[in-house]
Amino acid sequence: MVRVTEYAAIAASRLIGRGDEKAADAAAVEAMRDALNKLPFDGTVVIGEGERDEAPMLYIGEKVGTMQGSGPKIDIALDPLEGTTITAKAGANALAVLAIAEEGGLLNAPDVYMDKLAIGPGYAPGLVSLNRTPTENIRALAAAKGVEPHEIIACVLDRPRHEALIRELRGLGVGIQLIPDGDVAGVINVTDPDSTVDIYMGSGGAPEGVLAAAALRCVGGQIEGRLLFRNDDERARARRWGITDLDRIYQLEDLAKGDCIFAATGVTDGSLLEGVRRKRGGRITTESIVMRASTGTVRRVKSNRAGDPPKAG
Numbered sequence: 001m002v003r004v005t006e007y008a009a010i011a012a013s014r015l016i017g018r019g020d021e022k023a024a025d026a027a028a029v030e031a032m033r034d035a036l037n038k039l040p041f042d043g044t045v046v047i048g049e050g051e052r053d054e055a056p057m058l059y060i061g062e063k064v065g066t067m068q069g070s071g072p073k074i075d076i077a078l079d080p081l082e083g084t085t086i087t088a089k090a091g092a093n094a095l096a097v098l099a100i101a102e103e104g105g106l107l108n109a110p111d112v113y114m115d116k117l118a119i120g121p122g123y124a125p126g127l128v129s130l131n132r133t134p135t136e137n138i139r140a141l142a143a144a145k146g147v148e149p150h151e152i153i154a155c156v157l158d159r160p161r162h163e164a165l166i167r168e169l170r171g172l173g174v175g176i177q178l179i180p181d182g183d184v185a186g187v188i189n190v191t192d193p194d195s196t197v198d199i200y201m202g203s204g205g206a207p208e209g210v211l212a213a214a215a216l217r218c219v220g221g222q223i224e225g226r227l228l229f230r231n232d233d234e235r236a237r238a239r240r241w242g243i244t245d246l247d248r249i250y251q252l253e254d255l256a257k258g259d260c261i262f263a264a265t266g267v268t269d270g271s272l273l274e275g276v277r278r279k280r281g282g283r284i285t286t287e288s289i290v291m292r293a294s295t296g297t298v299r300r301v302k303s304n305r306a307g308d309p310p311k312a313g
C-alpha cells in the first residue's frame with residue numbers, strides 16, 4: 001500500500017508549484033492506478049475520482065489488482081492527490097491517500113459535501129455531536145479538557161460557507177486554524193497528541209470524510225459526518241449509492257468498519273508528513289504513514305530510491 005501512495009506522490013511532485021491542478025491530479029491518478037494494478041488482490045474502487053462517465057481512471061466501481069475473481073475481495077477508497085490546489089501552489093499538507101477494507105467496510109459516499117466534526121482520542125463517546133450547536137460542542141470539549149472555551153483551538157476550512165461558524169467560534173474566543181485545503185490532514189491532525197488543535201469543524205468533501213475516518217479507526221478519536229446536498233441531482237446520486245436516509249449522522253464505524261488500513265505519502269511538507277524530495281544525483285526520498293485499525297499499529301516509512309518509479313507498460 002505504501003508503494004501505491006509513494007508512486008502517486010512522486011508523480012505529483014513533478015507538478016508542485018507549477019500552477020496546474022489538473023496535470024498534478026492526472027499524474028497522481030495514473031501512477032496510483034499503475035501501482036494498484038500490480039497488487040495481488042481483487043480490488044474495487046468504492047471512493048475514487050468520480051463516477052464512470054466523468055472519470056477516465058479510478059472511477060467508482062473500477063476493478064483493480066491482478067487477481068480479479070480469485071483473490072481477496074478488497075474495497076478501496078482513494079484520493080491520489082488530496083490537495084490539488086495546494087500542490088499547484090506549493091503549499092503545505094498535500095497527500096496521496098489510500099484506505100482499504102474488507103468488502104463493504106467503507107461507506108460508498110457520493111461526491112458531495114459532508115459536515116464533519118472530529119476530536120482526538122480520550123474523550124467520552126458522544127461528547128460532541130452534529131446534533132448540537134458549535135457553541136455547545138466547544139463548551140463540552142472545554143469542560144472535558146478542564147479549560148475555558150477561549151483556550152480551545154479549532155481547525156476549519158477557509159471558505160465563505162463557514163462564515164457563520166467562524167463568527168460563532170470567534171464569539172467564544174476560540175482559536176481558529178484556517179486551512180486553505182486538505183481536510184484529511186486537518187482531521188488527522190486533531191488526533192495527534194503533539195498538535196495544539198483540539199477539534200475539526202465544518203464541511204468538506206464526503207470522500208475525504210471516509211478517508212479521514214479510516215485513519216481515525218487506526219489512531220483513535222471521534223468523527224461524525226452528515227452528507228450535505230445542494231440540489232436534487234446530488235440527492236439522486238446518493239440514492240443511487242443506496243443511501244435512503246439523507247439526513248443521517250454517520251458515526252466513525254458507519255464510515256469505516258472492520259480491519260481497515262490507511263496509507264498516505266506526503267507530496268508537499270505538512271503537519272503529518274514530509275513531502276517528496278528530489279535530491280542531487282536524481283535520488284528521491286518520501287515519507288509515508290501506514291496504519292491498521294485492528295491492531296492500532298502506526299508505521300512511518302521513509303524511502304530513498306534511485307529515481308522515478310518505472311512507468312506501467
Ligand SMILES: O=P(O)(O)OC[C@H]1O[C@](O)(COP(=O)(O)O)[C@@H](O)[C@@H]1O
Nearest residue numbers: 081082083084181182183204205208
Ligand atoms: O474546496 P471545497 O469545494 O471547499 O472542498 C473541500 C475539499 O477539497 C479539499 O480541500 C481538496 O480536495 P482535492 O483533492 O480536490 O484537491 C479537501 O481536503 C476538502 O475536503
Ligand SMILES: [Mn+2]
Nearest residue numbers: 079081082083
Ligand atoms: Mn481530495
